Amino acid sequence: ETGVTQSPTHLIKTRGQQVTLRCSSQSGHNTVSWYQQALGQGPQFIFQYYREEENGRGNFPPRFSGLQFPNYSSELNVNALELDDSALYLCASSWGGASGRRDTQYFGPGTRLTVL
C-alpha cells in the first residue's frame, strides 16, 4: 500500500510569484486536506477536497486555491506569494463517506516552501 506522497520536497520562490504543490493520496482514499505549518506552530487547515469538490475551507485568502483529480490526487496553488507564506505545506488523505463521516487523516512528508 502506497502512502501519501508530495512533491516537490523543497521550493524557493520570490515574493509575487505563483507556486503549485502536488499530493498523491493513499490508495483507497477519496479525500485530501491541505495544511500550512509555520515554524513552531501546529498545522493550520487550508481546505479539503472530497470527490473533486472543495468541501470546506479554513481562514486563508482566495489566492490559495486547489484542485482534486479523478484519481484523487490534488494540487495546492498559491498566487501572489508573500513572505509569510514561507512554511511547510502538508497534505493529508483520508476516506470520506457521503454522510459526512471522515476517517483518520494520514499525512505526507510535506513541501517546504521558502519565499524570498
Added chain:
Amino acid sequence: DQQVKQNSPSLSVQEGRISILNCDYTNSMFDYFLWYKKYPAEGPTFLISISSIKDKNEDGRFTVFLNKSAKHLSLHIVPSQPGDSAVYFCAASELNDYKLSFGAGTTVTVRA
C-alpha cells in the same frame, strides 16, 4: 483563536519512565481527538485517537485519557523509548467535520 492548546513546549524523560503529554481544548463541539507524532523532515504520523464517548483508549505503550468536563486530554507513553523522541501534536475535530485543529506541539526528548 487557538482552540487546542499544548502548554508544554518540551518534555524530557528518562528511558523506561513514563511520558505524560497534556492538551486542553476550548471548543465544546469537538468530539474526536487524535495524537500525531512528527519526526524532523517527515509528515505527522497518526498515533492514537479517542472518541468523546470514551474516556480512555489504549494501544500498546500508548494510552490517551479524555476528561470532557475539564476539556482536557493526555497521552501516556509507558515505557518511554529513545525512538519516541519527536514532536507530538494533539488534534481535534467536530462530529462529521473535515477540519483538524492542532495544538502547537510538545517536543519529547527521551534520555538514555
